[in-house]
Amino acid sequence: MVRRRAALVGAGHTRFGVVPEGPRVLLRTAVDAAFGSVDRGLDRARVEEAFLGTLGFSGWQLGNPSAVLAEEARLGHAPVTRVENACASAGFALRAGVRAIESGDRDVVLVVGLEKMSDSPSAHRRYWLGVSGDTEWERLAGLTFAGVYALMASRHMADYGTPAEALAEVAVKNHANGQLNPNAQFHKTIDRAQVLAAPRVADPLGLLDCCPVTDGAVALLLASEEVARALTDTPVAVAGAGAGSDALALQERASLTSLAATRHAAEEAFRRASFGRPQVGFLEVHDCFTIAELLALEDLGFAAPGKAAEMTLEGATARSGRLPVNPDGGLKAKGHPIGASGASQAYEAFVQLRAAAGARQIPGVERALTHNVGGSGASATVTLFERT
Amino acid sequence: MPMAIVAAAVARPSARLGPLAVEAPDEDAFTLAMAAAEALGERARSSELARIDLVGDHAPEAEWAVPEALGLGGVAIHRTSGGPAHLFEAIRGHEGADPPGTRLLLAVDLSRVGRATGTNHGALAVALALGPGPGIRVDHVATHARSPRGETEGLRVDRLGRPHGSEPTALLILGDDERVVAAARTAGGPGFATSLVPRAPPGTGPAPTTPFALALRAPGVDDLPHPFVLAALGAERDVHVRGTVTGSVAWSEATPSPTLALSAPPVRDDERSLDARSEGAYVPRPRYIENLPSRWRLEADWCPSCSRLTFPARGACAHCGRTQELERRSLARSVWTVDAATIVRPGAQPTEFDGTVAVAGAYGVVVARSSEGPRATFQLVGPATPVPIGSRVVPVLRRLYPMEGEWRYGRKAIVVAASDAR
Ligand SMILES: [Zn+2]
Numbered sequence: 001m002v003r004r005r006a007a008l009v010g011a012g013h014t015r016f017g018v019v020p021e022g023p024r025v026l027l028r029t030a031v032d033a034a035f036g037s038v039d040r041g042l043d044r045a046r047v048e049e050a051f052l053g054t055l056g057f058s059g060w061q062l063g064n065p066s067a068v069l070a071e072e073a074r075l076g077h078a079p080v081t082r083v084e085n086a087c088a089s090a091g092f093a094l095r096a097g098v099r100a101i102e103s104g105d106r107d108v109v110l111v112v113g114l115e116k117m118s119d120s121p122s123a124h125r126r127y128w129l130g131v132s133g134d135t136e137w138e139r140l141a142g143l144t145f146a147g148v149y150a151l152m153a154s155r156h157m158a159d160y161g162t163p164a165e166a167l168a169e170v171a172v173k174n175h176a177n178g179q180l181n182p183n184a185q186f187h188k189t190i191d192r193a194q195v196l197a198a199p200r201v202a203d204p205l206g207l208l209d210c211c212p213v214t215d216g217a218v219a220l221l222l223a224s225e226e227v228a229r230a231l232t233d234t235p236v237a238v239a240g241a242g243a244g245s246d247a248l249a250l251q252e253r254a255s256l257t258s259l260a261a262t263r264h265a266a267e268e269a270f271r272r273a274s275f276g277r278p279q280v281g282f283l284e285v286h287d288c289f290t291i292a293e294l295l296a297l298e299d300l301g302f303a304a305p306g307k308a309a310e311m312t313l314e315g316a317t318a319r320s321g322r323l324p325v326n327p328d329g330g331l332k333a334k335g336h337p338i339g340a341s342g343a344s345q346a347y348e349a350f351v352q353l354r355a356a357a358g359a360r361q362i363p364g365v366e367r368a369l370t371h372n373v374g375g376s377g378a379s380a381t382v383t384l385f386e387r388t
Numbered sequence: 389m390p391m392a393i394v395a396a397a398v399a400r401p402s403a404r405l406g407p408l409a410v411e412a413p414d415e416d417a418f419t420l421a422m423a424a425a426e427a428l429g430e431r432a433r434s435s436e437l438a439r440i441d442l443v444g445d446h447a448p449e450a451e452w453a454v455p456e457a458l459g460l461g462g463v464a465i466h467r468t469s470g471g472p473a474h475l476f477e478a479i480r481g482h483e484g485a486d487p488p489g490t491r492l493l494l495a496v497d498l499s500r501v502g503r504a505t506g507t508n509h510g511a512l513a514v515a516l517a518l519g520p521g522p523g524i525r526v527d528h529v530a531t532h533a534r535s536p537r538g539e540t541e542g543l544r545v546d547r548l549g550r551p552h553g554s555e556p557t558a559l560l561i562l563g564d565d566e567r568v569v570a571a572a573r574t575a576g577g578p579g580f581a582t583s584l585v586p587r588a589p590p591g592t593g594p595a596p597t598t599p600f601a602l603a604l605r606a607p608g609v610d611d612l613p614h615p616f617v618l619a620a621l622g623a624e625r626d627v628h629v630r631g632t633v634t635g636s637v638a639w640s641e642a643t644p645s646p647t648l649a650l651s652a653p654p655v656r657d658d659e660r661s662l663d664a665r666s667e668g669a670y671v672p673r674p675r676y677i678e679n680l681p682s683r684w685r686l687e688a689d690w691c692p693s694c695s696r697l698t699f700p701a702r703g704a705c706a707h708c709g710r711t712q713e714l715e716r717r718s719l720a721r722s723v724w725t726v727d728a729a730t731i732v733r734p735g736a737q738p739t740e741f742d743g744t745v746a747v748a749g750a751y752g753v754v755v756a757r758s759s760e761g762p763r764a765t766f767q768l769v770g771p772a773t774p775v776p777i778g779s780r781v782v783p784v785l786r787r788l789y790p791m792e793g794e795w796r797y798g799r800k801a802i803v804v805a806a807s808d809a810r
Binding site: 122123126127130135136138139141142143146147150153154155158199200201202203204205250251252256 | 670671675679700706727728729730731732733735736737738739740741742744751753754755762763764765766767774777788796798800
């Protein structure tokens with residue numbers, strides 16, 4: 001039996017960066033853009049349900065933000081559920097929307113990711129950035145995520161001889177990509193020397209190894225494939241959605257150089273899809289820190305353990321390489337509004353697979369993988385898309 | 389039967405202010421006392437301990453925190469203020485009134501620097517195991533109003549530090565900085581003469597009760613004549629002690645700590661707010677208290693089904709889920725190996741550690757593996773320097789941060805052997 005599939009029929013993306021707009025305006029802007037992008041139009045009344053991915057950064061409307069989305073998206077009385085899995089909130093919100101359609105329960109679903117991070121003064125930001133880590137042990141040892149990823153980087157470098165230049169190259173490449181993305185936070189290229197010379201944040205990671213503080217929202221409109229074909233000639237199907245979990249704290253995990261949640265999510269996504277890794281045209285991976293992109297390439301199965309550095313230094317992951325990674329600039333250059341990033345990755349899959357990515361378009365690309373990680377790897381989603 | 393000091397350990401603080409060893413920002417009476425107690429080894433955790441004497445600058449909370457950290461819930465606690473008289477009275481004990489069994493005495497002096505107390509001294513903690521002996525026994529303690537300088541109770545006191553007769557052998561010594569007096573027997577003549585105590589090693593800084601401990605291992609202490617007498621000259625009162633030496637004292641020292649150079653005296657708790665900013669990620673006090681067995685004593689759950697340990701202990705095996713008949717075991721403190729390491733720079737610290745960064749600039753953090761298997765995450769004590777993977781660390785009890793009017797304590801780690809593997 002052919003599984004009922006969900007497909008993207010519309011997507012809207014605010015500019016990412018430190019912007020004056022508040023959460024309500026960001027939500028409204030992204031949702032309006034998503035409806036505006038549906039080729040043959042979509043009446044809002046047809047949205048049966050919505051999912052909102054957000055951490056609630058800065059504490060604005062920490063509880064019940066779903067109601068705000070219902071208001072700003074003018075969804076009437078359709079149910080809205082807030083999904084929170086830290087930086088993977090939107091990835092899991094997307095998965096919830098996909099499953100609502102795959103199950104046959106819904107035909108049209110709205111998925112939104114939102115984060116407004118720049119409202120908080122810097123000290124507040126630091127504690128908010130730490131709320132999703134292991135509070136009782138990692139945080140009490142003095143770690144935020146930069147420190148946790150730095151620990152993984154230290155071990156990866158020791159075990160595999162991963163050079164600092166490979167981490168730097170991730171940042172260089174993603175900044176080059178971000179320059180072509182009008183929604184990206186940074187539009188400047190950097191070179192390896194700048195990354196290596198930047199002030200250290202948590203050794204071996206420096207300032208340019210870390211994603212920035214970002215505001216932004218992204219809205220995705222999903223429909224069953226049958227409904228989708230009535231709305232557009234070029235829907236982008238969700239070929240397989242996978243997710244995984246792991247221990248909250250690094251100290252509890254089997255490996256310090258691999259995210260088991262990512263591995264589990266990738267296995268599940270490919271098991272559901274009708275294609276394998278060689279057919280994937282590009283990746284959107286969770287590069288909150290440069291080391292995270294290398295871990296992702298290995299855990300997603302596109303590089304052998306310890307080999308992502310080589311692959312990156314060879315240029316294979318560049319936009320013109322054999323497997324482009326983060327053509328939109330990634331979290332590193334595009335920005336990382338925590339609860340929105342997973343939806344932003346799906347937005348990139350939508351525009352690239354419809355050949356609508358403008359200057360950063362990867363020619364002839366047909367299938368994409370998006371990878372969203374919560375915390376330091378406590379949760380992860382992997383979603384596979386294909387043009388139909 | 390009177391108790392004798394049978395074993396002693398000293399713990400020095402890890403910061404330095406000029407010539408004085410003073411508490412680092414993450415050290416206080418509790419952490420120093422625990423460092424000394426842990427240096428004493430099994431004697432400080434013995435189930436035969438009948439009583440713990442807390443002498444000196446202990447906070448009231450020490451009455452529950454010390455037995456909790458030692459895993460000796462329910463043991464009798466006796467807390468007295470500092471000073472020579474209290475110390476020696478505590479050592480002497482109360483014959484007939486003390487419960488049978490051995491005793492643990494934890495004496496702590498925090499630093500007093502630049503304050504109008506008439507004294508300037510560093511900090512140090514001493515742990516004494518008291519038992520039937522052999523060792524050093526205190527037989528009689530008497531206090532008197534301040535004696536005139538010079539002759540007192542048959543002791544000639546030379547406060548300028550020039551020994552009478554030939555080089556003396558220090559027996560017991562006590563006092564604060566300039567008033568430390570040793571009762572010693574001259575090699576050339578009968579009776580006792582007095583002298584100032586040999587200065588503590590550079591950088592350690594004397595403290596009121598600590599030269600006494602240092603003297604326990606003074607040259608010649610093993611073949612002491614006995615009985616001995618001792619005079620401690622206080623600012624207002626003098627203490628005279630008579631005792632007997634019946635054997636040598638087992639001696640140990642806490643793991644040497646890195647030295648942090650301070651430019652100002654340690655801030656006292658009554659001069660600051662004990663609240664870190666942490667409105668977001670927050671460990672409520674009951675959860676902090678709940679985890680103390682793992683946080684302070686490194687307790688893990690051992691599962692008889694898997695023969696594996698789960699750390700932190702949580703009442704269930706992390707491998708099979710078993711919740712019955714789990715055995716609590718403390719992980720060894722001695723051998724932890726660094727699996728991953730970083731240095732957290734200003735701006736990357738959780739807000740609770742803003743104070744730490746303000747003083748130290750940066751700090752190291754490691755994930756380390758115990759010899760029994762489980763891993764833990766530790767902030768490193770002392771200056772932030774790169775720590776190669778494979779290095780050895782020892783967990784020590786330290787202040788983490790202040791919250792809701794009190795300090796939160798947990799294990800940090802000291803690098804004892806840097807790996808040169810990489
Ligand atoms: Zn088990």
